Amino acid sequence: DHHExxxxxxxxxxxxxxxxAKKMIGLKAKLYHKQRHAEKIQMKKTIKMHExxxxxxxxxxxxxxxxxxxxxxxxxxxxxxxxxxxxxxxKRKEKAGKWEVPLPKVRAQxxxxxxxxxxxxxxxxxxxxxMVTKVCFVGDGFTRKPPKYERFxxxxxxxxxxxxxxxxxxxxxFCLPILGVKKNPSSPLYTSLGVITKGTVIEVNxxxxxxxxxxxxxxxxxxxxxxNNPENDGCINAVLLV
Amino acid sequence: xxxxxLLIQFQxxxxxxxxxxFDVPLDITxxxxxxxxxxxxxxxxxxxxxxxxxxxxEVVSSLGTCVKALGVETEQVLPVVYQPQALFxxxxxxxxxxxxQGHTEAVISVAFSPTGKYLASGSGDTTVRFxxxxxxxxxxxxxxxxxxxxxxxxxxxxxxxxxxCKNSQICLWDPVTGAQIGRTLTGHTKWITWLCWEPLHLxxxxxYLASSSKDGSIRIWDTVLGRCExxxxxxxxxxxxxxxxxxxxxxxxxxxxxxxxxRAKDGVQCRTLQGHAHWVNTLALSTDHVLRTGAFEPAxxxxxxxxxxxxxxxxxxxxxxxxxxxxxxxxxxxxxxSDDFTLFLWNPAxxxxxxxxxxxxxxxxxxxxxxPDTRLLASASFDKSVKIWDGRTGKYLMSLRGHVASVYQIAxxxxxxxLVSGSSDSTLKVWDIKSGKLxxxxxxxxxxxxxxxxxxxxxxxxxxxxxxxxxIWRR
Numbered sequence: 273d274h275h276e277x278x279x280x281x282x283x284x285x286x287x288x289x290x291x292x293a294k295k296m297i298g299l300k301a302k303l304y305h306k307q308r309h310a311e312k313i314q315m316k317k318t319i320k321m322h323e324x325x326x327x328x329x330x331x332x333x334x335x336x337x338x339x340x341x342x343x344x345x346x347x348x349x350x351x352x353x354x355x356x357x358x359x360x361x362x363k364r365k366e367k368a369g370k371w372e373v374p375l376p377k378v379r380a381q382x383x384x385x386x387x388x389x390x391x392x393x394x395x396x397x398x399x400x401x402x403m404v405t406k407v408c409f410v411g412d413g414f415t416r417k418p419p420k421y422e423r424f425x426x427x428x429x430x431x432x433x434x435x436x437x438x439x440x441x442x443x444x445x446f447c448l449p450i451l452g453v454k455k456n457p458s459s460p461l462y463t464s465l466g467v468i469t470k471g472t473v474i475e476v477n478x479x480x481x482x483x484x485x486x487x488x489x490x491x492x493x494x495x496x497x498x499x500n501n502p503e504n505d506g507c508i509n510a511v512l513l514v
Numbered sequence: 515x516x517x518x519x520l521l522i523q524f525q526x527x528x529x530x531x532x533x534x535x536f537d538v539p540l541d542i543t544x545x546x547x548x549x550x551x552x553x554x555x556x557x558x559x560x561x562x563x564x565x566x567x568x569x570x571x572e573v574v575s576s577l578g579t580c581v582k583a584l585g586v587e588t589e590q591v592l593p594v595v596y597q598p599q600a601l602f603x604x605x606x607x608x609x610x611x612x613x614x615q616g617h618t619e620a621v622i623s624v625a626f627s628p629t630g631k632y633l634a635s636g637s638g639d640t641t642v643r644f645x646x647x648x649x650x651x652x653x654x655x656x657x658x659x660x661x662x663x664x665x666x667x668x669x670x671x672x673x674x675x676x677x678x679c680k681n682s683q684i685c686l687w688d689p690v691t692g693a694q695i696g697r698t699l700t701g702h703t704k705w706i707t708w709l710c711w712e713p714l715h716l717x718x719x720x721x722y723l724a725s726s727s728k729d730g731s732i733r734i735w736d737t738v739l740g741r742c743e744x745x746x747x748x749x750x751x752x753x754x755x756x757x758x759x760x761x762x763x764x765x766x767x768x769x770x771x772x773x774x775x776x777r778a779k780d781g782v783q784c785r786t787l788q789g790h791a792h793w794v795n796t797l798a799l800s801t802d803h804v805l806r807t808g809a810f811e812p813a814x815x816x817x818x819x820x821x822x823x824x825x826x827x828x829x830x831x832x833x834x835x836x837x838x839x840x841x842x843x844x845x846x847x848x849x850x851x852s853d854d855f856t857l858f859l860w861n862p863a864x865x866x867x868x869x870x871x872x873x874x875x876x877x878x879x880x881x882x883x884x885x886p887d888t889r890l891l892a893s894a895s896f897d898k899s900v901k902i903w904d905g906r907t908g909k910y911l912m913s914l915r916g917h918v919a920s921v922y923q924i925a926x927x928x929x930x931x932x933l934v935s936g937s938s939d940s941t942l943k944v945w946d947i948k949s950g951k952l953x954x955x956x957x958x959x960x961x962x963x964x965x966x967x968x969x970x971x972x973x974x975x976x977x978x979x980x981x982x983x984x985x986i987w988r989r
Contacts, residue, residue, distance in 0.1 A: 335661055339620045339638020341964045342664045342707045343795060343880055343922070345728075346752065346769070 373497045374440075374511050378471030381406075381458045386467060390425065401425060407432055407502035409450050409466045409474070424465055432468070435508040437476050437496045450508075451475040451493055468508060472498045476510070520581065521591045524551055528843065535591045540578040547573065551596050562599045567592065600887060600929035602813045604972035606944050606953045607934070607987040612650040613958075614984040616643055621978025623665055623965050627672040628807045630969035632689040633976055634675050635984050636663030642677045643984075644689050647974065650986055654692025658685045664706055667723075670714035670808030671829065674737065676723050678706030684725055686737055697740040704728035710758045712778070714808035715834035718826040722778075724764060726753035732766055734781070744781040748774055755797040759846050760805055760837050765862060767794035773850050775862045787860055789868055792853035796881050800847040800905060803886035803926070804840040807970045809833040812886075812928040840888060847905070851879030851893055859891075859908040870908030874901055881923050885930035890947065892933055896920035900935050902947065912950040916943050925968040925975070936963035936977050942987070944975075956987055 296304055387402040403425040410431055416422060438445045454473040456462035468474060479492040496510035518540045524532040533554045538547075544565065552560040565573040567580045573594070574580075581592070619638030626633055632653075633645040642663055646653040661680035668675055674695060675687045682702035686695040705728050712722040722743065723735045732746040732753055751769040758764055763784065764776040773787040773794055799805070809824070809832035824832075845863045852858075857872040857879055877897035884891055884905055891903040900914040900921055919939035926933055932953065933945045940961055944954040961980035968975050975987040 335619075335638070335640055337619070337638075339622055339662045341622045341922075342705070343754075345664075345705070346793075 373471075373473065373513060375471050375497055375499065378457050378469075381462075381469055386458070386462065386469070387424070403427065404430065404465065404467055405503065406430065407468045407508065409433070409453055409468055411452065411466075426465070430503070432502065432508055435474065435476055435496065435498070435510050437478075437510045437512050439481075439512050440514060446480060448476040448478060448480060451477050454495060468498055468502055470498055470501050473513070474498060474508075474510060476512075478512075518578075520577070522577075522594045523591050524554060525593045525595050527595060527597060532596075538577065540581060541576050542578075543576050544573050547577070547594075564597045564599055566595045566597065597889070600813075600931075602929055602972070604927040604929045604932060605989045606932055606946075607956070607975045608954055608989055609987065610956065610958045610985050611988045612986050614645055614650065614652065614986065615982065616652050616655070617641070617978075617982045617984070619662075620961075620980040620982060621964060621984055622662060624967045624976050624978045624984065625666050625668055625675075626967050626969040626974075626976065627668045627675075627689065628670055628970060629672050629810045630971040630973065631672065632668075633969075633984075633986075634666055634668070634677075634687075634689065635965075635976075635978050636666045636677050637978075637982070638662045640679065642666065642675070642685075642687060644675075644687075644692055645984065647986075654689075656685075656687045656692050656694065658694050658698065659683060661705075665709050667709035667711055668806075669711045669720040669723075670806065670833070671718070671720050672808075672810075674720065676709050676711070676725075676737075678709050678725055680705040682706060682727060682729075684709070684723070684735065696737065699725075699735050699740065699742070701733055701742045701745075702727040702729055702731070704752075707753060708755045710756050712758050713760050713805045713833070713837070715760065715830055715837050716762065718830040718833075724756050724758055724778075726756035726766060728752040730768070730770075732756050732764070732776075734778070746776050746781050746783070748783050748786075751793075754793065754795055757797050757799050757802070757848075758805070759799055759862075760801050760841065761846060761863060763863060765797055765799070765848055767797045767850055769793040771852075773797065773848070773860070773862070785862065785866055787850075787858075787862060787866060787868070789858055789871070790850065790852040790854055790856070792878075794850050794852045795879060796851045798849050798851075798882040798884050798891070800884045800888040801837060801840055802884055803928070803970075804836050807836075809836070810970060811836065812970055812972060840886075847884075847888075849882050849884070849891055849908075851882040851895075853878040855879065855895070855897075857882060857891075857893055857903070857908075872901075872903050872908050872910065874910055874913075875899070877920070880921065883924055883926055885926050885947075886928055887930045890930065892924050892926065894921040894924045894935055898937070900924060900933070900945070902933075902950075914943075914945045914950065914952070916952050916955075917941070919962075922962070922964060923966045925966045927968050928970055928972045934966055934968055934975050936966035936979070938962040940979070940981075942966060942975070942977055958985060959983070 386406050388405050389399050390401040390403050392398045392401055407430050408426050434447050435450050436445050437448050452475045453466045454475050456472045473495050475493050476496050478494045495513045498510045500509040502508045519537050520540055521535045523535045547565055548563050551563055617637040617639055621635050621637045623636040633647055636642050640659045642656040644654040659679040663677050663679050666677045678684045684699040688695050706725050708726045710724045721738050723737055726732045730749045733742050734744040736743045749768040749770055753766050753768045755767045762778050764778050767773045771790045775785040776783050809829040848860045848862045850858050855875045858868040859870040860868050875895040875897050877895050879893050879895045881894045889905045891905045893901050898917045902911045917937040919937055921935050921937045924935045934942055936942045940959040942956040946953040959979050959981055963977050963979040966977045978984045
């Protein structure tokens with residue numbers, strides 16, 4: 273109760289003060305007004321100081337840092353810190369295996385879809401062999417394991433060496449030889465087998481395009497992402513990752 | 515056993531014939547050829563000469579090797595072109611004799627006075643500092659600018675230094691006392707990109723100064739009265755470089771991809787040279803070095819550089835003589851380097867069309883410079899190489915590779931035999947032009963090298979950079 277009354281009395285003070293100031297006359301009023309004027313000046317000063325503290329002032333006196341000669345003035349030089357941080361970011365991305373790809377999400381293909389069970393044995397009871405039903409890439413020097421022991425069969429009919437790669441900016445398509453399968457989004461098992469499905473990132477030989485790095489070296493391998501279902505179409509279409 | 519003989523005819527660079535055809539043995543060496551030629555020239559002192567067969571191959575050891583290499587017919591008279599080389603030889607700088615600290619921010623521009631007596635440097639800490647070269651210590655610190663000092667220029671008589679800052683102000687300083695001469699010249703609205711004085715042989719008082727700025731205009735200032743005489747407008751974007759030619763013409767390059775030629779007397783635009791595909795960064799005149807040094811003859815340099823003496827008339831005559839000698843009979847040539855990775859060679863006084871387009875760089879060209887004898891052209895580019903071209907025709911001669919980051923500035927030695935280049939990889943490299951190889955690698959700066967200058971007497975090289983130090987290099 274006491275606090276409530278105190279609060280209300282304090283809030284009434286402003287009104288009472290102004291009533292008094294209006295009603296006062298004579299010498300008393302003069303003195304009171306003078307005193308009140310001085311008080312108000314002080315109040316305004318403290319408010320202004322608080323406001324200045326909150327806002328940031330433009331420092332006119334100091335000359336900015338980073339002096340550059342006239343020929344560098346209109347150019348954005350990449351600061352060295354930025355270059356280093358970019359390098360580190362790129363390394364981290366590569367390590368995590370994340371790239372900016374045109375098809376970020378692809379339908380994951382289950383084992384039953386990609387691998388077909390092959391029954392072997394005298395009574396066709398053994399079921400440890402699997403045959404890949406999707407298009408795959410095997411390297412140049414690929415030799416099969418002895419047929420009795422190979423677990424995964426990659427049929428020659430489904431082996432491809434070339435891919436039709438489109439350059440996204442030039443909008444031109446080239447038939448480039450595949451160098452390898454970098455990552456199959458469904459499973460690392462498929463990556464090691466070389467299975468190419470929609471969304472797989474493959475490495476292609478781009479020496480035909482004649483791209484050159486800034487240092488003058490010729491680029492001969494680049495990544496591309498597959499954009500169609502090769503087992504349905506009979507060819508591998510991919511988009512180059514620039 | 516009789517040695518084969520051959521008829522040769524001496525010719526100078528412009529094609530004028532000297533004497534009558536001479537019968538010489540094939541195994542004559544370069545020294546003997548020099549003796550013969552000097553005798554024909556009938557000069558008092560023998561001048562060192564270089565000989566070129568068919569304008570391309572230089573006679574290094576003996577005439578026979580050249581003839582065999584080129585497969586020239588020995589029946590006919592063979593023209594041999596002789597080129598006088600500079601009398602004096604500048605020795606390559608090898609060591610850093612001192613690191614001059616004092617600037618509190620990066621050193622942006624460095625310049626030796628025309629006689630090589632004084633050294634001035636402008637920096638990001640808004641001061642211009644003068645350095646005493648005999649003791650290699652600071653001499654004066656001139657304060658007056660309010661922002662980074664972007665460009666400095668010595669008057670051709672070495673008595674005044676003009677400096678322009680990022681707040682578009684120009685101040686004049688006296689190198690002896692370090693005090694400011696006259697008032698601060700204001701008028702430009704954006705920062706000053708380049709300053710250039712009127713050549714000595716046109717006006718020995720060194721009164722007029724041209725300044726170019728980012729606001730697209732060029733102002734000609736009267737330094738005695740301290741006011742702007744003329745304003746040349748015409749460029750639509752920032753003017754990157756202005757050069758005052760020896761024939762009374764002003765050349766300006768701009769980011770609007772053009773180079774404009776103006777008449778200095780009345781400020782009328784004569785010609786616009788178009789052709790570049792991107793910003794034009796830099797200009798160089800064939801007579802640049804001789805206009806900069808005025809009446810000072812590098813061959814007369816002494817170990818302790820002295821001021822120029824003589825009345826104004828004498829200085830003017832000397833400067834005019836030197837200018838005419840270097841210029842020869844052909845008009846001044848202008849070369850412009852641009853962000854489109856190419857350079858253009860112009861004959862601005864006569865033609866609107868370029869003489870040659872020089873391609874080959876794979877990044878933007880930051881600076882071009884003619885050699886002091888105007889025979890060679892060097893271009894420094896952000897593709898880490900310096901390329902040398904023929905100064906007359908613009909033909910590509912050689913590439914100087916060695917830097918690992920963009921090359922920012924270059925400077926020729928006064929005898930045109932050596933070239934120093936400063937780069938963003940914090941090293942300077944001295945190149946021998948004759949062999950095309952690296953002569954000396956000068957590491958030492960802690961950060962990028964922004965400005966390089968070779969003193970006109972050939973004794974010292976000064977370089978300043980981001981590490982706030984000014985380094986002086988000597989033999």
